[in-house]
Amino acid sequence: MTTxxxxxxFADVEAAAARLAGKAHRTAVLTSRTADATAGGELFFKxxxxxxxxxxxxxxxxxxxxxxxxxxxxAGIVTFSSGNHAQAIACAAAMLGTKATIVMPHDAxxxxxxxxxxxxxxxxxxxxxxxxxxEIGRRLASERGLTLIPPFDHPDVIAGQGTVALELLTxxxxxxxxxxxxxxxxxxxGCAIAARHLNPGISIIGVEPEAGDDGRQSLQQGSIVTIPxxxxxxxxxLTPALGAINFPIIADLVDQIVTVPDAALIxxxxxxxxxxxxxxEPTGALAAAAAFTGVVPTAGRRTGIVISGGNVDTAxxxxxxxx
Amino acid sequence: MTTxxxxxxFADVEAAAARLAGKAHRTAVLTSRTADATAGGELFFKxxxxxxxxxxxxxxxxxxxxxxxxxxxxAGIVTFSSGNHAQAIACAAAMLGTKATIVMPHDAxxxxxxxxxxxxxxxxxxxxxxxxxxEIGRRLASERGLTLIPPFDHPDVIAGQGTVALELLTxxxxxxxxxxxxxxxxxxxGCAIAARHLNPGISIIGVEPEAGDDGRQSLQQGSIVTIPxxxxxxxxxLTPALGAINFPIIADLVDQIVTVPDAALIxxxxxxxxxxxxxxEPTGALAAAAAFTGVVPTAGRRTGIVISGGNVDTAxxxxxxxx
Numbered sequence: 045m046t047t048x049x050x051x052x053x054f055a056d057v058e059a060a061a062a063r064l065a066g067k068a069h070r071t072a073v074l075t076s077r078t079a080d081a082t083a084g085g086e087l088f089f090k091x092x093x094x095x096x097x098x099x100x101x102x103x104x105x106x107x108x109x110x111x112x113x114x115x116x117x118x119a120g121i122v123t124f125s126s127g128n129h130a131q132a133i134a135c136a137a138a139m140l141g142t143k144a145t146i147v148m149p150h151d152a153x154x155x156x157x158x159x160x161x162x163x164x165x166x167x168x169x170x171x172x173x174x175x176x177x178x179e180i181g182r183r184l185a186s187e188r189g190l191t192l193i194p195p196f197d198h199p200d201v202i203a204g205q206g207t208v209a210l211e212l213l214t215x216x217x218x219x220x221x222x223x224x225x226x227x228x229x230x231x232x233x234g235c236a237i238a239a240r241h242l243n244p245g246i247s248i249i250g251v252e253p254e255a256g257d258d259g260r261q262s263l264q265q266g267s268i269v270t271i272p273x274x275x276x277x278x279x280x281x282l283t284p285a286l287g288a289i290n291f292p293i294i295a296d297l298v299d300q301i302v303t304v305p306d307a308a309l310i311x312x313x314x315x316x317x318x319x320x321x322x323x324x325e326p327t328g329a330l331a332a333a334a335a336f337t338g339v340v341p342t343a344g345r346r347t348g349i350v351i352s353g354g355n356v357d358t359a360x361x362x363x364x365x366x367x
Numbered sequence: 368m369t370t371x372x373x374x375x376x377f378a379d380v381e382a383a384a385a386r387l388a389g390k391a392h393r394t395a396v397l398t399s400r401t402a403d404a405t406a407g408g409e410l411f412f413k414x415x416x417x418x419x420x421x422x423x424x425x426x427x428x429x430x431x432x433x434x435x436x437x438x439x440x441x442a443g444i445v446t447f448s449s450g451n452h453a454q455a456i457a458c459a460a461a462m463l464g465t466k467a468t469i470v471m472p473h474d475a476x477x478x479x480x481x482x483x484x485x486x487x488x489x490x491x492x493x494x495x496x497x498x499x500x501x502e503i504g505r506r507l508a509s510e511r512g513l514t515l516i517p518p519f520d521h522p523d524v525i526a527g528q529g530t531v532a533l534e535l536l537t538x539x540x541x542x543x544x545x546x547x548x549x550x551x552x553x554x555x556x557g558c559a560i561a562a563r564h565l566n567p568g569i570s571i572i573g574v575e576p577e578a579g580d581d582g583r584q585s586l587q588q589g590s591i592v593t594i595p596x597x598x599x600x601x602x603x604x605l606t607p608a609l610g611a612i613n614f615p616i617i618a619d620l621v622d623q624i625v626t627v628p629d630a631a632l633i634x635x636x637x638x639x640x641x642x643x644x645x646x647x648e649p650t651g652a653l654a655a656a657a658a659f660t661g662v663v664p665t666a667g668r669r670t671g672i673v674i675s676g677g678n679v680d681t682a683x684x685x686x687x688x689x690x
Contacts, residue, residue: 072395091644093644094644098644313681314681316646317646317681317684318646318680318681320646321414321416321417321421321645321646321647321677322644322645322646323639323640323641323644323645323646324644354644357641358636358637358640358641358688359688359689361640361685362684362685362686362688362689363685365681365682365685366682366685
């Protein structure tokens, strides 16, 4: 057994911001007259598709590696992910002069493997139907003396992701509502810590794909609900359960968790491309889809919308929008 | 006969910048590590796909309408365009409290008609194979007392487009090369005026679609060469000839005109989407395609690249990238 990791607070988000200064992009807040007209209120988009490696994940990964004691950092990092966290860890490790080992399913898309390898990460393949990636990650950590940094269930990862809301609320302090995509809960928990501290009265809403509403169920039930891996085009939010560190933060600080169907994600991706000229991945469109469809009320309000990432290849983008 | 219109100079670009302040978006300069690595030099992108109406055309249209005497402006504007200039005139006219009449082919895409009408423009349809849009525009101007503002062959339109280079060279003064898409020559002529004034030693390069190299031929021959309407996916650059005001400016100030094939535009659009998360129309990718394919040398140099616009619907984007 390892000691339980501490729950991060606002000071940890501030410490993360200091570590990320000059390393992560401070993404600009974007607005759209057309979006505002549709929403009947003011929308403020935080485009983390422009973040390093194309997603907010860079923030948590870099913060977690930078926060390690020198010796542990030098010994190397291991993680398990087939998505944006893998690239984020590989990129951040390279920037911080250490080595990343990434446990990835053997059938992960070639483009994602290539991107991770391109940042200098060593990829270890596993079979997703017969092997347990967490177990492999832990074994590698133990055998090779590496530090395991999981995708969301980690205080420094959560604190790093919280800098998204810290920046947004610094640029636009008087938001009524903050809407955040939700998978394992790293981004939502971190953003909730920052937003609740900076603006105690703000309404904080997490958005899941309709097919995978474990977060909503967990909030209703008051404990972590695990569901079968959901089927949704939001491939960054296909987590069966919230993280153990993430859940109590979300339960304390988040007002509501809502869901949107995949069709609403496609509509939002089309809006982003055609009207705002932004290339957004399905998961990245979760919060916007909730606002555009009225699941989150926006009329007469000032609403912050986190776009979590833009990592979708054009072939998949085209096939999604053609359906 | 009307009196020939004067050739605009740098003071006109500065006057345009003053008129556009707070009205046009001052688009930020974007960079990409991956693009730099590919280019072997530093690339600085000016993303006019984020401009109002999704293209640089707003600058020239707004400037030309704002520069009119009050009485003429109040009487209304007419133009002919099936593309970005139509929306730009409609939007700028509405902002300046006057009315725009747009002569548009009867088979113009529904989306473009809707966008133009959405800005309050009155659309007059003509048959593109049997009627002459310039003639219709002139007749409407004369019958209704409207001022005709054509898409590129106009000094205030040219001066307005020149603010693109004025801003880029203010933000990045020490560019070695400036690369600009070329259709009728409004953007290239305006940018050349600003860039040559601010940085006399800069290399200024225009980029046309391979299928429509009338600009290159004109520069070689020393007079305006007219070609049949070219076939290219770069639908914003399908002009048969440079403008009469534009040509001498380009001949004096531009170093070279190069061409790129449509396939290179598609590759550049894919790069913009996947790596920079930008949604760019085919014409908007002309300058980048020239840099990415080596037609414009970038190794060891600092190169400014104008992205002219992002108005392509997702269905067409998908079908172009699927070919």
